[in-house]
Amino acid sequence: xxxxxxxxxxxxxxxxxxxxxxxxxxxxxxxxxxxxxxxxxxxxxxxxxxxxxxxxxxxxxxxxxxxxxxxxxxxxxxxxxxxxxxxxxxxxxxxxxxxxxxxxxxxxx
Amino acid sequence: xxxxxxxxxxxxxxxxxxxxxxxxxxxxxxxxxxxxxxxxxxxxxxxxxxxxxxxxxxxxxxxxxxxxxxxxxxxxxxxxxxxxxxxxxxxxxxxxxxxxxxxxxxxxxxxxxxxxxxx
Numbered sequence: 419x420x421x422x423x424x425x426x427x428x429x430x431x432x433x434x435x436x437x438x439x440x441x442x443x444x445x446x447x448x449x450x451x452x453x454x455x456x457x458x459x460x461x462x463x464x465x466x467x468x469x470x471x472x473x474x475x476x477x478x479x480x481x482x483x484x485x486x487x488x489x490x491x492x493x494x495x496x497x498x499x500x501x502x503x504x505x506x507x508x509x510x511x512x513x514x515x516x517x518x519x520x521x522x523x524x525x526x527x
Numbered sequence: 528x529x530x531x532x533x534x535x536x537x538x539x540x541x542x543x544x545x546x547x548x549x550x551x552x553x554x555x556x557x558x559x560x561x562x563x564x565x566x567x568x569x570x571x572x573x574x575x576x577x578x579x580x581x582x583x584x585x586x587x588x589x590x591x592x593x594x595x596x597x598x599x600x601x602x603x604x605x606x607x608x609x610x611x612x613x614x615x616x617x618x619x620x621x622x623x624x625x626x627x628x629x630x631x632x633x634x635x636x637x638x639x640x641x642x643x644x645x646x
Binding site: 521 | 576578587590623631633637638
């Protein structure tokens with residue numbers, strides 16, 4: 419059971435936009451940067467967003483991150499079939515003294 | 528192109544020690560620009576950070592695993608390793624090595640190594 423809460427699943431149709439939420443507390447999201455990862459089953463997670471809203475080189479600008487208070491969100495616009503996979507939030511937790519991951523959200527397109 | 532590759536036994540008996548090595552190519556652990564991590568993933572616990580090591584050998588562990596985990600580095604081979612003692616079935620997971628900055632930012636990952644704890 420993670421200290422970060424994500425919805426187990428979200429869905430959207432091609433071309434639409436969806437948002438995946440990540441809820442935490444003052445000891446994690448409230449005081450530290452959030453990252454987002456995309457993971458295709460059977461492969462390693464891929465960094466999508468770092469420092470709340472920064473995209474690594476090569477990540478399309480359809481993916482965007484935001485943070486407000488003790489919650490963060492990953493928005494995906496112009497949904498494509500290849501976006502259908504799992505997404506995780508991650509953040510440093512001051513109480514646990516290390517990075518923690520959300521339980522993941524499965525996106526269905 | 529930075530690449531990380533885990534290696535080690537895929538089956539470990541209960542109470543024994545799990546040992547994995549991560550070989551890094553395309554970057555030098557000695558550069559001192561990054562932290563090098565072990566992260567595991569299981570259906571029960573999800574993604575779980577185990578610990579970091581810096582090129583100096585300085586280590587940082589998840590508090591609940593600190594008593595059983597040891598991460599070491601061999602800069603001459605550009606490798607770092609994980610040992611996890613007294614394993615149980617709960618340690619069955621895919622183990623990833625990763626490069627990152629301090630925090631939850633991991634930019635390169637190995638492909639993962641499935642380790643099963645079973646007699």
